[in-house]
Amino acid sequence: MELFQDISKVPLSKLVMLHIKNAILSGELKNEDKIPTERELAAGFNVSRNMVREAIRALEMAGYLEVRQGPKGGAFVREFTPDRLSEGFLDYYLAKKLTMEELNHVRLYVEPEVARLAAQNINRESAESLKNVVENEFMADAIEDRVLSLTKFHLTLAEMCGNFFYEIIINVLLSITKEIVVAGYRGGDTVVHGLDQHNDVLKAVLDGDSDKAADYMKAHLDKFSTGILDLEIKYRDRINLK
């Protein structure tokens, strides 16, 4: 770490940005808190309103802040959700730095472990909500809702596993997969699986049988993954030729 760095030519807007971000990360500003108005910040930091705006905009676009207009408006601190990080990964995928094969390998390796942890951590409350998720899979009508509700099962398991990092990873993988499936649907393909695929995993998790939960999850993903890989090839083609 270089103690002395050229501090003079760091853009003002970046300094303002770091100040605000630091206040958020240190807990000084909590979720839903409102930061001062642009004019107040400008006066406080003794910089122009433009510099403040650049800082706020950057934080807004990165997901740290939500900005609303009008009185009672302003910039508010946003929750730290997994999907804020997913967006960055999606960009890497769209820029072809990640392939579906790579993502699939990770998913096949990681998600059984997630199911195992979920089974270990099972309690009355989480058991109830997981059952609900599977039951509601029948409800979905439109294809989009269907994908969403099938996705929900995996996300719920990730929440239950008690490790936020795994939850983020699963979120990332699913958000990209969703992109492919939905695009594939518009292209005439359907890779959404049937409604009974989750039952084995569900039962094992509810029983707290972590080994079985992991095994069944692996089996489920193995079945599903070939379809999605085919779909991605078409997806890539469709993007490239237009």
Add this chain to the structure above:
Amino acid sequence: MELFQDISKVPLSKLVMLHIKNAILSGELKNEDKIPTERELAAGFNVSRNMVREAIRALEMAGYLEVRQGPKGGAFVREFTPDRLSEGFLDYYLAKKLTMEELNHVRLYVEPEVARLAAQNINRESAESLKNVVENEFMADAIEDRVLSLTKFHLTLAEMCGNFFYEIIINVLLSITKEIVVAGYRGGDTVVHGLDQHNDVLKAVLDGDSDKAADYMKAHLDKFSTGILDLEIKYRDRINLK
């Protein structure tokens, strides 16, 4: 997907940002390419220069662009490196949304698999560079360089494994770990391990023995992880009381 959304009140700077980002993701703008000057963009999109600046600043702070002043200056497209994503994770850690325990579980589960894949993919070239990395571990003198060079081994394995997503995960985990270790050093602790710890793994990988590579990596991490967990507790305390 809602076909019609309220497009009118999306901030201009965000529209400009999306345009530029899209040009990057679609491959229209490649690595190191220069985007038009602020004044040209403003004229082209028919918006004020301020809006263009907000867009560029946001993309710069998110790591998509690098901006330089002067003639031959401008905004240039940056490479898609793993550490751009690591920064976001580090923020989650600093905001206490992630604990070292969670990160450690993931690392203990994932990195042996990475070592396994690296052993499978071994070839003359990568073998050579990996050997170099381990040999240079002796060279480092200052503690910071020492941490860096020990880290290098894990990063190189991640590169070798042939899966960019794993490479990103390892990068994320190591960047946070590094933060703790370096801060711990300034606090008087030392958890950097000895210089022979990597030899078992190295040998197994060079032999292409994937099972052994995974096992030895697991053993190595088990030994290392208890120290780092203790260190984090002190790290948290130090942050909280100041």
Add this chain to the structure above:
DNA sequence: ACCAAACTAAAGGTTGAACCAAAATAAATG
């Protein structure tokens, strides 16, 4: 007393023009 319409004020959104600062290149000078 109540409700709707009109006004007011408090945010952020956007513009245009001017000027500062850094850096590459060209011109002037020793």
Add this chain to the structure above:
DNA sequence: CATTTATTTTGGTTCAACCTTTAGTTTGGT
């Protein structure tokens, strides 16, 4: 020929004015 000195390009920053959205307040009619 080398060194200094302009010049020019491009981002950095400021200022001041005005637009738009929206919560709250006032007003006026029933």
